[in-house]
Amino acid sequence: MTRQIILPPAFQPADAGRRNMLLLTQLRWLAVGGQLMTVAVVRFGLGIELPLLQLLMSTATLAALNIASHVLIASGARFTDGALAGALLFDVIALTVQLSLSGGITNPFAALFLLHIVLGAVLLRPPYPWGIVGATLIALGLLALDPTPLVLPADMPVDPVPLYLTGGLVCFVLIAVLLVIFIGQISRNLRTHDAALAAVRQRAAxxxxxxxxxxxxxxxxxxxxxxxxxxxxxxxxxxxxxxxxxxxxxxxxxxxxxxxxxxxxxxxxxxxxxAGEARGVAPEVTSVRKFLTGIVEDYRASLLPGALDFDDRFGADVTIVSDPALRQVIGNVIDNAIEVSPDRVALTAAREGQALVLDIADRGPGFAPEILETFGQPYRSTKGKPGGGLGLFLLVNVLRKLGGEANAENRLDGGARVRIVLPLAALAMEGAR
Structure with a gap:
């Protein structure tokens, strides 16, 4: 069983705006595809005359807006509620133009305005949703004034009333499916938002x-x-x-x-x-190998011969600035291992890409399941001592500050292993603060 402590992503309000704008672009692509399909069915399937040039120009404008939106999303641009409201208003205008060219308010697809109202209510803060409602009411009023009527062929064998009802049914199904898909995605975005905010609060605590x-x-x-x-x-x-x-x-x-x-x-x-309270003490310039060897030698001086085994697989040495806090938290992990396995503790140093990887393994009873589940949280310990669990808590937080991570697991052959992964850039001389 393994419990890994991963740095939570920093919560940025701009991320929610980009995700919501991406949702609108996905909806717009569906609208573009649906419009082309509907025009093809009505014009060539039912033989009803339509102003194809104007309708296709409107659809092309939506596609161009979508391409521009994707470019902005990829560039990392921020999208405020005002920008999202503007995108929804553009969709309302485009739908108004298309409906005015195909029957106006009598077109069964006029109910698609409801989709924009719902999305505005879910995505935007007041007063923007009311702006979408107002724009929709104005659009419906304009469509009732002087729309371009749909002229059915004189020899059309289909009764127009059932045809209108069929169009209304298709519109209802389309709205229902899109709402389920997009409201579900919006709910997932909100849950991600809440989880990120909870992680920020936990980190602050x-x-x-x-x-x-x-x-x-x-x-x-x-x-x-x-x-x-x-x-x-x-x-x-x-x-x-x-x-x-x-x-x-x-x-x-x-x-x-x-x-x-x-x-x-x-x-x-x-x-x-x-704590930064020493005066006249400069950071010590050393190397990864010397840093680790110094820790090992300090412990070997007070342990039984062979109790601490150091396996150096790091390869070419790297110059770093010694961090007393890092030395202390590594020592905390070794102390914990020695406490449960005084006769044998193994420290392995390796390099994976641009990261230092330390494995500290013991032959003790291993971690209890509840400790693995709450690894790195304060006062989570089975030792029954006041202040227990602070060593691993400090380890996780010091590594977090340095951009690293820690994980713990129980070994199949007995004992436990704590792995420390630390970017070498965090300790490099040029990265020293």
Whole structure:
């Protein structure tokens, strides 16, 4: 079972406008095809005289507008409600012209105006839908004034009343089918819009949580600095005392205590550097291989021999700027793996295209299904400890800032694997901020 954390697309209001304009162009292409088919059936199938030149010019104008719309959509242009309303008004005008040349308001396809009203009500914010309603009423009034009548052949064997009813039925079916298709697509667009907005809100909440955690960590680091310095001085004094100098066992324990205090001071300094509070500390220029080797060596110094296996498949080395936050979150994943699998943890580094790929595998019990489902969310942990799950939460969010991603899975042969994918451009010297 795998749970992958993928960067959600940034929500842009312009995307909804482009999708809606694309819907209108699709509808217009259907209208162009339907008009050509209807003209062919009426003129050549039923033998009814029509002003073909004017009707074809109107259809050609719709096709030209559609081509221009596709060009604008492909260029990434923004489409406001005003632009969408203008496109619908153009369709209303085109339909008015075609109906005026083919019977006016008595044409059974005059009901197609209803389609434009419904689309305007769904796609546009007030007062634009009322503008479409007003334009439609004006169009119907003009069609009732002086339309070009349809002249049926004198020898036409078909009764015009059933023919009119058949045309009305075809118009009803056409409207129903188009509404189901396009309203369904509009609903999907709205769901996509809502999902994107929810993702933005979730990200904002997570980033606010990170800011609060950063302030807490920075404050704690400041508070811990003084007592750690006092402990370091006290341990140094104890080691120099004549009464304790000759006690080798006690000197060894004091040396271990001094090393632990130094380690804590280094961690505190790292927190302050990551928070941007260190003064006079320049970013460290290194390489991918040196960066990873440094992490591995730090862990190997405190683990059993062979407990951490490093498989370097990266290939040609790349110069980067070391990121303390990235080093910390990679360390969090290794810590988690060592905790459940102290005898064997494997770190594999590889290169896929322009990305660094790190696999951290252990031989522990693997992730619980609920952890995989909520991978990267804060306080999702089965350890039962306060603050559990923050390591993976920080991993996902640091990688998100760098344009990367993380996924986790349970291995078939036992244990778990966390994969980190990071664009090398995010760490390159020219990309350093």
């Amino acid at each position: 997570e980033e606010d949580h990170i800011v609060r955690m950063g302030l807490l960590a920075s404050g704690a680091a400041h508070e811990l600095g003084t007592p750690l310095s006092l402990l370091s001085v006290a341990i140094g004094d104890w080691r120099a005392m004549p009464r304790l100098r000759d006690d080798s066992e006690l000197q060894e324990e004091l040396a271990e205590m001094d090393g632990a205090v130094r380690r804590c001071k280094a961690i505190v300094s790292g927190i302050l550097i990551s």
